[in-house]
Amino acid sequence: xxxxxxxxxxxxxxxxxxxxxxxxxxxxxxxxxxxxxxxxxxxxxxxxxxxxxxxxxxxxxxxxxxxxxxxxxxxxxxxxxxxxxxxxxxxxxxxxxxxxxxxxxxxxxxxxxxxxxxxxxxxxxxxxxxxxxxxxxxxxxxxxxxxxxxxxxxxxxxxxxxxxxxxxxxxxxxxxxxxxxxxxxxxxxxxxxxxxxxxxxxxxxxxxxxxxxxxxxxxxxxxxxxxxxxxxxxxxxxxxxxxxxxxxxxxxxxxxxxxxxxxxxxxxxxxxxxxxxxxxxxxxxxxxxxxxxx
Amino acid sequence: xxxxxxxxxxxxxxxxxxxxxxxxxxxxxxxxxxxxxxxxxxxxxxxxxxxxxxxxxxxxxxxxxxxxxxxxxxxxxxxxxxxxxxxxxxxxxxxxxxxxxxxxxxxxxxxxxxxxxxxxxxxxxxxxxxxxxxxxxxxxxxxxxxxxxxxxxxxxxxxxxxxxxxxxxxxxxxxxxxxxxxxxxxxxxxxxxxxxxxxxxxxxxxxxxxxxxxxxxxxxxxxxxxxxxxxxxxxxxxxxxxxxxxxxxxxxxxxxxxxxxxxxxxxxxxxxxxxxxxxxxxxxxxxxxx
Numbered sequence: 001x002x003x004x005x006x007x008x009x010x011x012x013x014x015x016x017x018x019x020x021x022x023x024x025x026x027x028x029x030x031x032x033x034x035x036x037x038x039x040x041x042x043x044x045x046x047x048x049x050x051x052x053x054x055x056x057x058x059x060x061x062x063x064x065x066x067x068x069x070x071x072x073x074x075x076x077x078x079x080x081x082x083x084x085x086x087x088x089x090x091x092x093x094x095x096x097x098x099x100x101x102x103x104x105x106x107x108x109x110x111x112x113x114x115x116x117x118x119x120x121x122x123x124x125x126x127x128x129x130x131x132x133x134x135x136x137x138x139x140x141x142x143x144x145x146x147x148x149x150x151x152x153x154x155x156x157x158x159x160x161x162x163x164x165x166x167x168x169x170x171x172x173x174x175x176x177x178x179x180x181x182x183x184x185x186x187x188x189x190x191x192x193x194x195x196x197x198x199x200x201x202x203x204x205x206x207x208x209x210x211x212x213x214x215x216x217x218x219x220x221x222x223x224x225x226x227x228x229x230x231x232x233x234x235x236x237x238x239x240x241x242x243x244x245x246x247x248x249x250x251x252x253x254x255x256x257x258x259x260x261x262x263x264x265x266x267x268x269x270x271x272x273x274x275x276x277x278x279x280x281x282x283x284x285x286x287x288x289x290x291x292x293x294x
Numbered sequence: 295x296x297x298x299x300x301x302x303x304x305x306x307x308x309x310x311x312x313x314x315x316x317x318x319x320x321x322x323x324x325x326x327x328x329x330x331x332x333x334x335x336x337x338x339x340x341x342x343x344x345x346x347x348x349x350x351x352x353x354x355x356x357x358x359x360x361x362x363x364x365x366x367x368x369x370x371x372x373x374x375x376x377x378x379x380x381x382x383x384x385x386x387x388x389x390x391x392x393x394x395x396x397x398x399x400x401x402x403x404x405x406x407x408x409x410x411x412x413x414x415x416x417x418x419x420x421x422x423x424x425x426x427x428x429x430x431x432x433x434x435x436x437x438x439x440x441x442x443x444x445x446x447x448x449x450x451x452x453x454x455x456x457x458x459x460x461x462x463x464x465x466x467x468x469x470x471x472x473x474x475x476x477x478x479x480x481x482x483x484x485x486x487x488x489x490x491x492x493x494x495x496x497x498x499x500x501x502x503x504x505x506x507x508x509x510x511x512x513x514x515x516x517x518x519x520x521x522x523x524x525x526x527x528x529x530x531x532x533x534x535x536x537x538x539x540x541x542x543x544x545x546x547x548x549x550x551x552x553x554x555x556x557x558x559x560x561x562x563x564x565x566x567x568x569x570x571x572x573x574x575x576x577x578x579x580x581x582x583x584x
């Protein structure tokens with residue numbers, strides 16, 4: 001840790017202001033200047049829709065086309081965010097739900113896949129961690145399956161389950177499975193033998209041994225695996241929604257791109273970030289409950 | 295028949311080179327009476343902790359058998375509780391929960407209140423009242439081992455196995471806990487088998503001290519009776535005329551066997567393997583004085 005002084009929040013705020021100002025000025029476009037252009041050129045531009053004639057006979061940039069020319073500035077994005085947040089709970093049609101619904105869909109899709117994967121991975125991991133021979137037998141398969149991008153499973157999953165809703169959940173499942181599985185097996189396997197010795201002397205039943213000793217003992221390692229799985233699943237859920245056209249924040253980003261609404265794309269990116277922060281803080285609270293110090 | 299009989303027990307490990315086996319200790323026979331406190335002293339690596347783990351059922355023996363109150367011992371059980379050198383408290387449980395885990399296991403028929411009262415009794419006995427809700431991380435080494443002792447005594451095992459219980463505790467605290475252990479043992483009179491390499495600790499606590507030669511192929515070479523009457527305290531014990539005789543005898547033994555050193559390649563086995571251990575008693579026989 002450095003010995004720096006000062007309020008980090010102040011510095012964060014300063015950095016934000018600098019970033020927004022830089023963004024604003026780099027994306028700023030001057031007012032339309034007709035000087036140096038012939039009447040024919042102006043008519044051509046008006047015909048193309050780049051400029052429009054105002055009531056007093058001058059020309060200005062076409063505000064409709066402005067949206068897709070270049071990268072929108074922070075003000076345009078804020079305006080978009082304002083309208084989107086204003087309609088957060090509005091359902092305009094089957095594919096046009098408010099942002100609050102989209103966040104809810106993504107979070108629940110993520111939660112379903114992640115929780116299912118965690119349960120399966122921890123159960124299998126404990127089994128493999130307790131049985132060295134079994135672990136050595138299964139490990140080559142894990143090593144082959146682990147590096148496969150979860151999205152690579154998607155066509156096969158879509159073909160087999162024939163339902164994009166469950167395919168998206170299963171993509172999250174595949175993304176979250178391997179890290180937890182591998183670290184749980186490792187954590188259970190490297191649990192201090194002393195704890196198991198105490199359990200053996202006390203003649204604890206298999207179930208008690210699992211819940212009183214093995215799982216709490218391996219919990220810190222398991223949580224580390226879950227954390228890696230969590231990140232990997234969060235990365236997978238957005239493209240899964242894009243590719244499958246399932247309503248959610250990933251879908252929002254893609255639909256705004258189809259609408260050529262770049263402000264909307266940037267807003268969607270920010271929403272993805274916020275959703276990540278919300279899920280992550282929830283996870284950290286959970287992790288704090290089960291970890292202990294040696 | 296003795297209460298606890300370790301009968302011609304040998305232990306072999308596969309050697310590091312893969313071919314053949316290394317004998318850790320050979321043909322160890324110990325007879326311990328009910329209520330007796332017996333300690334084994336030896337250099338590191340002589341296999342004394344392995345021997346203790348075999349009695350506890352945590353490791354298997356290669357040859358021989360162990361009989362506890364007329365029944366052969368097979369695997370770990372609640373009748374032989376270990377106090378570990380590394381404390382082995384569950385770090386995710388509080389002091390109270392750690393002891394309760396043992397009490398619940400030992401007395402599955404008891405109701406909640408009875409279990410809690412029993413746990414509290416042993417918490418108080420080791421002077422940890424007020425620390426029940428602390429986790430082991432928050433405790434000093436001495437306090438951790440007090441919990442370990444409370445856990446072991448609380449299930450009232452037939453045999454207590456102490457595996458260098460005070461090796462990781464600072465010297466000043468060690469003395470205090472040793473006296474606490476004497477007091478606890480005086481009230482319960484458990485049968486105790488301890489391994490240590492602290493000579494003073496062994497004399498203070500034990501009825502008999504077994505001296506183990508260095509491995510490989512270690513064996514019990516001598517059995518020293520601690521001819522100092524109980525109750526003992528650290529202060530009074532050093533005044534007793536036998537104290538330094540016993541102490542010197544043991545230290546001479548340890549130094550003599552350290553010189554041999556553990557020969558790396560196994561070396562020729564000790565010629566006196568089959569000899570019965572030498573009995574040393576300063577009350578009976580003053581001629582063993584060296």
